[in-house]
Amino acid sequence: MAKKKQTLFECQHCGEQSVKWLGKCPSCGGWDSFIELNQAEQESLKYLSKQTSSDKQKAMPITKIEEDDVVRFSSNNTEFDLVMGGGIVPGSLTLIGGSPGVGKSTLLLKIAGNLAKSGKKVLYVSGEESAGQIKLRATRLDANEENLYLLPEISLEAIQNEMLRENYEAVIIDSIQTMYSDKLTSAPGSVTQVREITFELMRKAKESRIAMFIIGHITKDGSIAGPRVLEHMVDTVLYFEGEQSKEIRMLRGFKNRFGSTSEIGIFEMTANGLESAKNISNRFFSSSKEQSGSCLTVTAEGSRALILEVQALVSHSTNPNPKRSATGFDTNRLNMLLALLEKKLDLPLNSYDVFINISGGIKIKESSCDLAVIASIISSFRNRPISRESVLIGEVSLTGEIKDVFSMETRLREAISCGIKKAIISTKPKGIVGIKCFEVDEVSKMLELF
Ligand SMILES: Nc1ncnc2c1ncn2[C@@H]1O[C@H](COP(=O)(O)OP(=O)(O)OP(=O)(O)O)[C@@H](O)[C@H]1O
Ligand SMILES: [Mg+2]
Incomplete structure (x- = not known):
């Protein structure tokens, strides 16, 4: 049979x-x-699983194994190097995701230009734009270099042939969703195609020690479109974020096999492309006028601290279920803080709508801004402004206790450099001069500050 x-x-x-x-x-x-x-x-699936489980290798004592020597090279862009963990590792595969129009092609074309300028042979493959269109962008970015090669192509086999023809040290694929392999019949962008192409590119990267960068589209929920296994396969996953209406863009590490993911790169979108944003703190707050519902805080991202403005609007609601909404801050955490304010300070917030916004389109991912959120809500509720020369930094626990946060010294130094005179925190670190620190350990003592 x-x-x-x-x-x-x-x-x-x-x-x-x-x-x-x-x-x-x-x-x-x-x-x-x-x-x-x-x-x-x-x-092709069977082929992929065979390739990943190499049965010819024998296990060896770890003491007998020689370390890979990782010699990074610089992209000549301080922000990009910071996020990559100090530079680009030859033979590594980096996946960069971001929403449409955020500037993925702009960033990588500029990096490609920088690498070409430093003498490296770079291949930029685009399946989305014509060579003329990319040339136009390259002129705007000042990336017209002899060593930068453009290839408008979507066939994996053609790209592999091109990689055999020249000794490229870096290859950029824009974007993985537009590429297809002749071996498979499914459409470009399908899970099977994306997985097969990424695997083939990764093999090539490791074999020829090429630094490979792949641009990926993202889905509605913000993750890279394609199978989850894609993020497991590659060495580094970066997300490029930012609001299109604002010029600030952020490059965040999600996974990095060669460095930490705590650092972020901050760029500014200008007519000449993406530039490293220096003295960025001044962009996120204006020290001009005191207004109720606005409070300053300092967030830390890796080795960098940023001053941010937390804005709150508390307005009387006729709705039996008042609205709670937060932009740039976790709504569940906001609900927790509101419940705490009702219980500890007897504020009747259950009949008020509460809106929170973090200035500059930044999304806060740590809890050090809890104290500033609480202060801005009280300030809006009581209609009392908070001084523009004060910052509030602290995490609030479910019991109402205010806790210390990491990198307090770095945060305070950033505040001092931006002309802040007063800090409200749980414990003053030693050796900090130039700023008056007020210690507060309980949420119930917050009202004394207003
Ligand atoms: N002349 C210009 N001056 C200032 N900014 C510009 C200019 N031209 C383009 N931009 C910015 O560059 C962005 C487009 O960048 P880019 O094409 O690199 O994005 P992308 O992430 O690759 O988009 P896609 O997903 O469509 O490929 C625009 O949204 C705009 O903000
Ligand atoms: Mg693009």
């Missing part, structure tokens, strides 16, 4: 596989996302 052909279906959103067709993906919840994989696509 002939052997029955095995069928396999795959979700085109997340890569979940099933032997039956499913209307709704049990992993990502996507509807009508399963497609049947043909024989060639199933073969």
